[in-house]
Amino acid sequence: MSNEDLNDLPRRKMVKPPTGGEATSRAKGHTAVKTAKRRTQSSAKWLERQLNDPFVQKAKAEGWRSRAAFKIMEIDDQHRLFKKGSRVVDLGCAPGGWVQVALKRGATHVVGIDLLPVDPIAGADLIEGDFTDPKIAEQLEALMGEKPDVVLSDMAHNTIGHKQTDHLKIVGLIEIAVDFALRNLKPGGTFVTKAFQGGETKDILLTLKTHFREVKHFKPKASRADSSELYVVALGYKDKGPS
Known part of the structure:
Protein backbone atom coordinates (compact mmCIF):
# COMPACT_ATOMS: atom_id res chain seq x y z
CA MET A 1 0.00 0.00 0.00
CA GLY A 63 -16.00 3.29 -7.86
CA TRP A 64 -12.30 2.59 -7.35
CA ARG A 65 -11.15 2.41 -3.74
CA SER A 66 -8.15 4.68 -4.25
CA ARG A 67 -6.44 6.87 -6.81
CA ALA A 68 -3.69 4.22 -6.94
CA ALA A 69 -5.99 2.17 -9.17
CA PHE A 70 -5.03 4.43 -12.06
CA LYS A 71 -1.33 3.75 -11.47
CA ILE A 72 -1.67 0.02 -11.97
CA MET A 73 -3.98 0.61 -14.94
CA GLU A 74 -1.23 2.63 -16.63
CA ILE A 75 1.34 -0.05 -15.89
CA ASP A 76 -1.01 -2.72 -17.21
CA ASP A 77 -1.74 -0.70 -20.35
CA GLN A 78 1.98 -0.52 -21.03
CA HIS A 79 3.05 -4.05 -20.04
CA ARG A 80 -0.11 -6.22 -20.07
CA LEU A 81 0.23 -7.60 -16.56
CA PHE A 82 -3.22 -9.13 -16.25
CA LYS A 83 -4.13 -11.76 -18.79
CA LYS A 84 -7.38 -13.70 -18.80
CA GLY A 85 -7.22 -16.36 -16.10
CA SER A 86 -4.10 -15.00 -14.39
CA ARG A 87 -3.45 -15.51 -10.68
CA VAL A 88 -2.30 -12.47 -8.71
CA VAL A 89 -0.86 -11.77 -5.26
CA ASP A 90 -1.02 -8.17 -4.02
CA LEU A 91 1.33 -7.36 -1.12
CA GLY A 92 0.23 -4.27 0.79
CA CYS A 93 -3.17 -4.26 -0.89
CA ALA A 94 -5.17 -1.81 1.28
CA PRO A 95 -7.55 -0.23 0.53
CA GLY A 96 -7.98 -2.58 -2.44
CA GLY A 97 -7.74 -0.51 -5.60
CA TRP A 98 -5.15 -2.74 -7.25
CA VAL A 99 -7.18 -5.85 -6.39
CA GLN A 100 -10.21 -4.29 -8.08
CA VAL A 101 -8.24 -3.51 -11.24
CA ALA A 102 -6.68 -6.99 -11.44
CA LEU A 103 -10.12 -8.63 -11.26
CA LYS A 104 -11.63 -6.16 -13.71
CA ARG A 105 -8.88 -6.81 -16.22
CA GLY A 106 -9.05 -10.60 -16.32
CA ALA A 107 -7.47 -12.12 -13.22
CA THR A 108 -9.52 -15.05 -11.95
CA HIS A 109 -7.83 -15.45 -8.57
CA VAL A 110 -6.45 -12.59 -6.49
CA VAL A 111 -5.02 -12.86 -2.98
CA GLY A 112 -4.34 -9.59 -1.19
CA ILE A 113 -2.62 -9.02 2.14
CA ASP A 114 -2.06 -5.95 4.28
CA LEU A 115 -1.37 -5.02 7.88
CA LEU A 116 -4.56 -2.95 7.74
CA PRO A 117 -8.05 -4.42 7.38
CA VAL A 118 -9.53 -4.34 3.87
CA ASP A 119 -13.26 -4.45 3.16
CA PRO A 120 -14.27 -7.59 1.22
CA ILE A 121 -13.98 -7.59 -2.57
CA ALA A 122 -15.98 -10.15 -4.53
CA GLY A 123 -13.65 -12.65 -6.19
CA ALA A 124 -10.65 -11.93 -3.96
CA ASP A 125 -9.21 -13.55 -0.84
CA LEU A 126 -7.99 -10.86 1.57
CA ILE A 127 -5.76 -11.37 4.61
CA GLU A 128 -5.03 -8.95 7.44
CA GLY A 129 -1.52 -9.61 8.68
CA ASP A 130 2.21 -9.62 8.00
CA PHE A 131 3.17 -12.05 5.22
CA THR A 132 6.65 -12.43 6.76
CA ASP A 133 5.01 -14.05 9.80
CA PRO A 134 5.32 -17.84 9.28
CA LYS A 135 1.69 -18.49 10.29
CA ILE A 136 0.37 -15.80 7.96
CA ALA A 137 2.70 -17.05 5.21
CA GLU A 138 1.15 -20.52 5.52
CA GLN A 139 -2.32 -19.02 5.21
CA LEU A 140 -1.26 -17.02 2.18
CA GLU A 141 0.31 -20.06 0.52
CA ALA A 142 -2.85 -22.10 1.13
CA LEU A 143 -5.04 -19.43 -0.44
CA MET A 144 -2.73 -19.09 -3.45
CA GLY A 145 -3.05 -22.79 -4.23
CA GLU A 146 -0.86 -22.51 -7.32
CA LYS A 147 2.07 -20.25 -8.08
CA PRO A 148 0.89 -16.76 -9.10
CA ASP A 149 1.43 -15.26 -12.53
CA VAL A 150 1.80 -11.77 -11.05
CA VAL A 151 3.15 -10.46 -7.75
CA LEU A 152 2.41 -6.83 -6.94
CA SER A 153 3.81 -4.72 -4.13
CA ASP A 154 2.64 -1.20 -3.38
CA MET A 155 4.08 -1.34 0.13
CA ALA A 156 5.64 1.80 1.53
CA HIS A 157 6.63 3.13 4.93
CA ASN A 158 5.50 6.55 6.01
CA THR A 159 8.60 8.68 5.63
CA ILE A 160 9.93 10.42 8.74
CA GLY A 161 12.08 13.01 6.97
CA HIS A 162 15.42 11.45 7.89
CA LYS A 163 16.94 10.60 4.54
CA GLN A 164 19.10 7.63 5.56
CA THR A 165 16.40 6.02 7.74
CA ASP A 166 13.74 6.46 5.06
CA HIS A 167 16.09 4.98 2.46
CA LEU A 168 16.77 1.89 4.57
CA LYS A 169 13.06 1.31 5.19
CA ILE A 170 12.22 1.65 1.50
CA VAL A 171 15.00 -0.73 0.47
CA GLY A 172 13.96 -3.21 3.15
CA LEU A 173 10.39 -3.39 1.82
CA ILE A 174 11.59 -3.84 -1.74
CA GLU A 175 13.94 -6.63 -0.66
CA ILE A 176 11.23 -8.66 1.11
CA ALA A 177 8.87 -8.19 -1.84
CA VAL A 178 11.59 -9.35 -4.26
CA ASP A 179 12.33 -12.37 -2.07
CA PHE A 180 8.64 -13.31 -2.02
CA ALA A 181 8.37 -12.98 -5.80
CA LEU A 182 11.46 -15.10 -6.47
CA ARG A 183 10.20 -17.86 -4.18
CA ASN A 184 6.64 -17.93 -5.46
CA LEU A 185 6.27 -16.68 -9.03
CA LYS A 186 5.35 -18.98 -11.87
CA PRO A 187 7.97 -19.20 -14.67
CA GLY A 188 7.36 -16.34 -17.10
CA GLY A 189 5.64 -14.35 -14.36
CA THR A 190 5.67 -10.62 -13.65
CA PHE A 191 6.71 -8.64 -10.59
CA VAL A 192 5.84 -4.99 -9.90
CA THR A 193 7.07 -3.06 -6.88
CA LYS A 194 6.88 0.49 -5.65
CA ALA A 195 10.24 2.22 -5.46
CA PHE A 196 11.46 5.79 -5.20
CA GLN A 197 14.00 7.65 -7.25
CA GLY A 198 17.32 6.75 -5.66
CA GLY A 199 15.51 4.39 -3.29
CA GLU A 200 16.53 0.99 -4.57
CA THR A 201 20.08 -0.31 -4.55
CA LYS A 202 22.11 -1.59 -7.46
CA ASP A 203 22.15 -5.02 -5.83
CA ILE A 204 18.34 -5.27 -5.97
CA LEU A 205 18.25 -4.28 -9.62
CA LEU A 206 21.05 -6.72 -10.40
CA THR A 207 19.07 -9.51 -8.70
CA LEU A 208 15.97 -8.69 -10.72
CA LYS A 209 17.92 -8.52 -13.99
CA THR A 210 19.43 -11.91 -13.20
CA HIS A 211 16.05 -13.54 -12.63
CA PHE A 212 13.84 -11.72 -15.14
CA ARG A 213 13.98 -11.33 -18.88
CA GLU A 214 13.38 -7.58 -18.72
CA VAL A 215 13.41 -4.95 -15.93
CA LYS A 216 12.06 -1.44 -16.39
CA HIS A 217 11.23 1.67 -14.39
CA PHE A 218 7.81 3.27 -14.86
CA LYS A 219 6.46 6.60 -13.60
CA PRO A 220 2.64 6.63 -13.90
CA LYS A 221 0.92 9.89 -14.72
CA ALA A 222 -1.30 9.17 -11.72
CA SER A 223 1.73 9.55 -9.42
CA ARG A 224 1.80 13.07 -8.08
CA ALA A 225 4.23 15.37 -9.87
CA ASP A 226 6.01 16.32 -6.65
CA SER A 227 6.49 12.67 -5.62
CA SER A 228 9.70 10.72 -6.21
CA GLU A 229 7.58 7.58 -6.49
CA LEU A 230 8.10 5.23 -9.40
CA TYR A 231 7.65 1.52 -10.05
CA VAL A 232 9.98 -1.28 -11.05
CA VAL A 233 8.41 -3.69 -13.53
CA ALA A 234 10.15 -7.06 -13.94
CA LEU A 235 8.89 -9.21 -16.82
CA GLY A 236 9.47 -12.86 -17.72
CA TYR A 237 10.57 -14.63 -14.54
CA LYS A 238 13.32 -17.17 -15.24
CA ASP A 239 12.68 -19.82 -12.58
CA LYS A 240 15.89 -21.76 -12.07
CA GLY A 241 14.23 -24.27 -9.78
CA PRO A 242 15.48 -25.27 -6.32
CA SER A 243 19.15 -24.63 -5.64
Whole structure:
Protein backbone atom coordinates (compact mmCIF):
# COMPACT_ATOMS: atom_id res chain seq x y z
CA MET A 1 0.00 0.00 0.00
CA SER A 2 1.37 3.43 -0.95
CA ASN A 3 2.03 6.37 1.35
CA GLU A 4 -0.71 8.24 -0.47
CA ASP A 5 -3.26 5.50 0.18
CA LEU A 6 -2.06 4.86 3.74
CA ASN A 7 -2.47 8.54 4.49
CA ASP A 8 -5.96 8.46 2.97
CA LEU A 9 -7.26 5.81 5.35
CA PRO A 10 -7.33 7.51 8.75
CA ARG A 11 -8.06 10.95 7.32
CA ARG A 12 -11.17 10.29 5.30
CA LYS A 13 -13.33 11.55 8.18
CA MET A 14 -11.79 14.96 7.63
CA VAL A 15 -13.36 15.39 4.21
CA LYS A 16 -16.49 16.90 5.77
CA PRO A 17 -15.63 20.39 7.10
CA PRO A 18 -16.64 21.28 10.68
CA THR A 19 -19.78 23.29 11.35
CA GLY A 20 -19.48 26.67 9.71
CA GLY A 21 -17.25 25.33 6.96
CA GLU A 22 -13.60 26.07 6.34
CA ALA A 23 -13.35 25.41 2.62
CA THR A 24 -13.17 28.54 0.50
CA SER A 25 -12.67 29.09 -3.22
CA ARG A 26 -9.29 30.63 -3.96
CA ALA A 27 -9.72 30.44 -7.71
CA LYS A 28 -12.29 29.07 -10.11
CA GLY A 29 -12.27 25.30 -9.95
CA HIS A 30 -9.94 25.19 -6.93
CA THR A 31 -10.98 24.54 -3.34
CA ALA A 32 -8.76 26.08 -0.69
CA VAL A 33 -8.82 24.84 2.90
CA LYS A 34 -7.91 26.91 5.94
CA THR A 35 -6.65 25.72 9.27
CA ALA A 36 -9.28 25.43 11.99
CA LYS A 37 -9.67 24.25 15.55
CA ARG A 38 -8.31 20.68 15.76
CA ARG A 39 -6.93 20.97 12.21
CA THR A 40 -3.22 21.51 11.74
CA GLN A 41 -1.67 23.31 8.79
CA SER A 42 -0.43 19.99 7.38
CA SER A 43 -3.93 18.51 7.70
CA ALA A 44 -5.40 21.49 5.86
CA LYS A 45 -2.86 21.09 3.06
CA TRP A 46 -3.61 17.35 2.84
CA LEU A 47 -7.36 18.01 2.62
CA GLU A 48 -6.88 20.72 0.01
CA ARG A 49 -4.76 18.38 -2.10
CA GLN A 50 -7.39 15.63 -1.84
CA LEU A 51 -10.27 17.94 -2.75
CA ASN A 52 -8.45 19.20 -5.83
CA ASP A 53 -6.83 15.97 -7.02
CA PRO A 54 -8.51 14.90 -10.30
CA PHE A 55 -7.51 11.27 -9.76
CA VAL A 56 -9.15 11.23 -6.31
CA GLN A 57 -12.32 12.65 -7.84
CA LYS A 58 -12.23 10.22 -10.76
CA ALA A 59 -11.65 7.23 -8.46
CA LYS A 60 -14.73 8.14 -6.42
CA ALA A 61 -16.82 8.68 -9.54
CA GLU A 62 -15.83 5.32 -11.06
CA GLY A 63 -16.00 3.29 -7.86
CA TRP A 64 -12.30 2.59 -7.35
CA ARG A 65 -11.15 2.41 -3.74
CA SER A 66 -8.15 4.68 -4.25
CA ARG A 67 -6.44 6.87 -6.81
CA ALA A 68 -3.69 4.22 -6.94
CA ALA A 69 -5.99 2.17 -9.17
CA PHE A 70 -5.03 4.43 -12.06
CA LYS A 71 -1.33 3.75 -11.47
CA ILE A 72 -1.67 0.02 -11.97
CA MET A 73 -3.98 0.61 -14.94
CA GLU A 74 -1.23 2.63 -16.63
CA ILE A 75 1.34 -0.05 -15.89
CA ASP A 76 -1.01 -2.72 -17.21
CA ASP A 77 -1.74 -0.70 -20.35
CA GLN A 78 1.98 -0.52 -21.03
CA HIS A 79 3.05 -4.05 -20.04
CA ARG A 80 -0.11 -6.22 -20.07
CA LEU A 81 0.23 -7.60 -16.56
CA PHE A 82 -3.22 -9.13 -16.25
CA LYS A 83 -4.13 -11.76 -18.79
CA LYS A 84 -7.38 -13.70 -18.80
CA GLY A 85 -7.22 -16.36 -16.10
CA SER A 86 -4.10 -15.00 -14.39
CA ARG A 87 -3.45 -15.51 -10.68
CA VAL A 88 -2.30 -12.47 -8.71
CA VAL A 89 -0.86 -11.77 -5.26
CA ASP A 90 -1.02 -8.17 -4.02
CA LEU A 91 1.33 -7.36 -1.12
CA GLY A 92 0.23 -4.27 0.79
CA CYS A 93 -3.17 -4.26 -0.89
CA ALA A 94 -5.17 -1.81 1.28
CA PRO A 95 -7.55 -0.23 0.53
CA GLY A 96 -7.98 -2.58 -2.44
CA GLY A 97 -7.74 -0.51 -5.60
CA TRP A 98 -5.15 -2.74 -7.25
CA VAL A 99 -7.18 -5.85 -6.39
CA GLN A 100 -10.21 -4.29 -8.08
CA VAL A 101 -8.24 -3.51 -11.24
CA ALA A 102 -6.68 -6.99 -11.44
CA LEU A 103 -10.12 -8.63 -11.26
CA LYS A 104 -11.63 -6.16 -13.71
CA ARG A 105 -8.88 -6.81 -16.22
CA GLY A 106 -9.05 -10.60 -16.32
CA ALA A 107 -7.47 -12.12 -13.22
CA THR A 108 -9.52 -15.05 -11.95
CA HIS A 109 -7.83 -15.45 -8.57
CA VAL A 110 -6.45 -12.59 -6.49
CA VAL A 111 -5.02 -12.86 -2.98
CA GLY A 112 -4.34 -9.59 -1.19
CA ILE A 113 -2.62 -9.02 2.14
CA ASP A 114 -2.06 -5.95 4.28
CA LEU A 115 -1.37 -5.02 7.88
CA LEU A 116 -4.56 -2.95 7.74
CA PRO A 117 -8.05 -4.42 7.38
CA VAL A 118 -9.53 -4.34 3.87
CA ASP A 119 -13.26 -4.45 3.16
CA PRO A 120 -14.27 -7.59 1.22
CA ILE A 121 -13.98 -7.59 -2.57
CA ALA A 122 -15.98 -10.15 -4.53
CA GLY A 123 -13.65 -12.65 -6.19
CA ALA A 124 -10.65 -11.93 -3.96
CA ASP A 125 -9.21 -13.55 -0.84
CA LEU A 126 -7.99 -10.86 1.57
CA ILE A 127 -5.76 -11.37 4.61
CA GLU A 128 -5.03 -8.95 7.44
CA GLY A 129 -1.52 -9.61 8.68
CA ASP A 130 2.21 -9.62 8.00
CA PHE A 131 3.17 -12.05 5.22
CA THR A 132 6.65 -12.43 6.76
CA ASP A 133 5.01 -14.05 9.80
CA PRO A 134 5.32 -17.84 9.28
CA LYS A 135 1.69 -18.49 10.29
CA ILE A 136 0.37 -15.80 7.96
CA ALA A 137 2.70 -17.05 5.21
CA GLU A 138 1.15 -20.52 5.52
CA GLN A 139 -2.32 -19.02 5.21
CA LEU A 140 -1.26 -17.02 2.18
CA GLU A 141 0.31 -20.06 0.52
CA ALA A 142 -2.85 -22.10 1.13
CA LEU A 143 -5.04 -19.43 -0.44
CA MET A 144 -2.73 -19.09 -3.45
CA GLY A 145 -3.05 -22.79 -4.23
CA GLU A 146 -0.86 -22.51 -7.32
CA LYS A 147 2.07 -20.25 -8.08
CA PRO A 148 0.89 -16.76 -9.10
CA ASP A 149 1.43 -15.26 -12.53
CA VAL A 150 1.80 -11.77 -11.05
CA VAL A 151 3.15 -10.46 -7.75
CA LEU A 152 2.41 -6.83 -6.94
CA SER A 153 3.81 -4.72 -4.13
CA ASP A 154 2.64 -1.20 -3.38
CA MET A 155 4.08 -1.34 0.13
CA ALA A 156 5.64 1.80 1.53
CA HIS A 157 6.63 3.13 4.93
CA ASN A 158 5.50 6.55 6.01
CA THR A 159 8.60 8.68 5.63
CA ILE A 160 9.93 10.42 8.74
CA GLY A 161 12.08 13.01 6.97
CA HIS A 162 15.42 11.45 7.89
CA LYS A 163 16.94 10.60 4.54
CA GLN A 164 19.10 7.63 5.56
CA THR A 165 16.40 6.02 7.74
CA ASP A 166 13.74 6.46 5.06
CA HIS A 167 16.09 4.98 2.46
CA LEU A 168 16.77 1.89 4.57
CA LYS A 169 13.06 1.31 5.19
CA ILE A 170 12.22 1.65 1.50
CA VAL A 171 15.00 -0.73 0.47
CA GLY A 172 13.96 -3.21 3.15
CA LEU A 173 10.39 -3.39 1.82
CA ILE A 174 11.59 -3.84 -1.74
CA GLU A 175 13.94 -6.63 -0.66
CA ILE A 176 11.23 -8.66 1.11
CA ALA A 177 8.87 -8.19 -1.84
CA VAL A 178 11.59 -9.35 -4.26
CA ASP A 179 12.33 -12.37 -2.07
CA PHE A 180 8.64 -13.31 -2.02
CA ALA A 181 8.37 -12.98 -5.80
CA LEU A 182 11.46 -15.10 -6.47
CA ARG A 183 10.20 -17.86 -4.18
CA ASN A 184 6.64 -17.93 -5.46
CA LEU A 185 6.27 -16.68 -9.03
CA LYS A 186 5.35 -18.98 -11.87
CA PRO A 187 7.97 -19.20 -14.67
CA GLY A 188 7.36 -16.34 -17.10
CA GLY A 189 5.64 -14.35 -14.36
CA THR A 190 5.67 -10.62 -13.65
CA PHE A 191 6.71 -8.64 -10.59
CA VAL A 192 5.84 -4.99 -9.90
CA THR A 193 7.07 -3.06 -6.88
CA LYS A 194 6.88 0.49 -5.65
CA ALA A 195 10.24 2.22 -5.46
CA PHE A 196 11.46 5.79 -5.20
CA GLN A 197 14.00 7.65 -7.25
CA GLY A 198 17.32 6.75 -5.66
CA GLY A 199 15.51 4.39 -3.29
CA GLU A 200 16.53 0.99 -4.57
CA THR A 201 20.08 -0.31 -4.55
CA LYS A 202 22.11 -1.59 -7.46
CA ASP A 203 22.15 -5.02 -5.83
CA ILE A 204 18.34 -5.27 -5.97
CA LEU A 205 18.25 -4.28 -9.62
CA LEU A 206 21.05 -6.72 -10.40
CA THR A 207 19.07 -9.51 -8.70
CA LEU A 208 15.97 -8.69 -10.72
CA LYS A 209 17.92 -8.52 -13.99
CA THR A 210 19.43 -11.91 -13.20
CA HIS A 211 16.05 -13.54 -12.63
CA PHE A 212 13.84 -11.72 -15.14
CA ARG A 213 13.98 -11.33 -18.88
CA GLU A 214 13.38 -7.58 -18.72
CA VAL A 215 13.41 -4.95 -15.93
CA LYS A 216 12.06 -1.44 -16.39
CA HIS A 217 11.23 1.67 -14.39
CA PHE A 218 7.81 3.27 -14.86
CA LYS A 219 6.46 6.60 -13.60
CA PRO A 220 2.64 6.63 -13.90
CA LYS A 221 0.92 9.89 -14.72
CA ALA A 222 -1.30 9.17 -11.72
CA SER A 223 1.73 9.55 -9.42
CA ARG A 224 1.80 13.07 -8.08
CA ALA A 225 4.23 15.37 -9.87
CA ASP A 226 6.01 16.32 -6.65
CA SER A 227 6.49 12.67 -5.62
CA SER A 228 9.70 10.72 -6.21
CA GLU A 229 7.58 7.58 -6.49
CA LEU A 230 8.10 5.23 -9.40
CA TYR A 231 7.65 1.52 -10.05
CA VAL A 232 9.98 -1.28 -11.05
CA VAL A 233 8.41 -3.69 -13.53
CA ALA A 234 10.15 -7.06 -13.94
CA LEU A 235 8.89 -9.21 -16.82
CA GLY A 236 9.47 -12.86 -17.72
CA TYR A 237 10.57 -14.63 -14.54
CA LYS A 238 13.32 -17.17 -15.24
CA ASP A 239 12.68 -19.82 -12.58
CA LYS A 240 15.89 -21.76 -12.07
CA GLY A 241 14.23 -24.27 -9.78
CA PRO A 242 15.48 -25.27 -6.32
CA SER A 243 19.15 -24.63 -5.64
